[in-house]
């Protein structure tokens with residue numbers, strides 16, 4: 001059956017972020033079921049999902065109560081919209097629940113179908129905000145190189161992925177990028193502290209260069225995820241905070257990955273003590289059981305919107321009843337299992353400690369970095385100089401394949417291996433993850449020695 005699926009897949013299914021030729025050569029992996037932190041492929045292999053799908057299955061697979069709630073909602077009210085003064089209980093209850101979890105100054109939610117749509121919403125929202133304030137010339141959004149904010153035209157433009165920009169003549173006008181706080185790769189010669197401040201001050205230079213009266217917002221992930229789990233130096237966010245306090249621009253914090261517990265706080269805004277005007281959410285809000293995203297809106301922005309008349313923006317599936325009901329049940333389970341505190345106090349410190357103890361000395365690993373339940377192993381040719389392997393060698397991809405063969409999903413971003421397991425992973429399963437990651441590194445090291 002696997003071969004039949006593979007043949008149909010190649011013939012008819014265009015995959016996101018996949019080279020069709022490479023897929024055809026490799027055959028491709030068909031995942032057929034999942035439970036807890038494990039997935040199974042069509043050949044019966046059990047694999048520990050060290051990526052929680054795409055950083056989203058925070059509460060793990062196979063949750064019966066989510067399936068029951070979904071079935072009930074589909075029978076009760078499978079669809080209704082929230083346009084034109086309509087609403088429905090799942091969206092109402094979910095918005096209130098998210099407002100209760102969000103930082104205290106944020107009390108409203110605009111729902112979307114995905115994180116990308118949420119960032120499109122942000123782009124329009126910040127410009128609408130400044131129009132309402134009588135400052136329509138404040139349009140430019142400052143983002144960062146190597147950021148990921150989605151795949152729609154606005155999302156990919158807000159993002160700072162040069163490969164994405166090259167395909168499709170992006171970014172669209174009105175979006176500019178400054179440095180990412182990637183100390184291991186780009187901070188040579190400076191202490192992490194100094195480098196963090198230098199990167200943060202690029203924000204101020206850019207605001208002054210463009211003119212404060214032209215800048216609408218700054219958008220950033222608390223920790224850049226798809227860029228390779230770039231954890232900023234400790235000096236970075238406090239310095240950014242100071243700069244944001246000085247200038248009248250909005251701050252969009254993209255918490256699509258970090259939201260809903262991954263740092264050991266419900267939101268990384270709390271972890272890093274930040275006060276965003278808008279927070280982008282998706283992924284963990286439903287643990288991936290249904291597609292959903294949104295923007296959490298601060299009182300400051302919401303008050304302006306109250307005066308601004310109709311915001312001509314929205315999606316057919318904004319606040320979809322099925323997704324909203326699933327999200328509510330997901331959040332109920334998170335609370336019931338006290339999972340965020342467990343991550344903060346037990347499992348995340350254990351994961352971070354084990355990765356460092358077991359893997360930091362590995363000859364391939366230049367740096368182990370991470371916060372909470374997200375981590376990266378950066379593979380290098382030379383640990384002393386941080387020199388990377390030539391891209392053509394595809395060392396990260398080899399390591400990913402060895403990892404899957406060892407029974408663990410790690411994602412490769414270039415030669416950086418990413419680990420972001422479900423938040424419900426146990427200490428024993430973390431031991432299994434670390435053992436399998438080491439096995440994959442050993443196999444990759446043997447390859448590069450040849």
Ligand code: PLP
Nearest residue numbers: 114115116148149150254256282
């Ligand atoms: N923002 C961040 C930080 C993300 O990591 C992602 C997806 O990985 C997105 C936005 C886009 O979300 P979606 O894939 O749901 O459109």
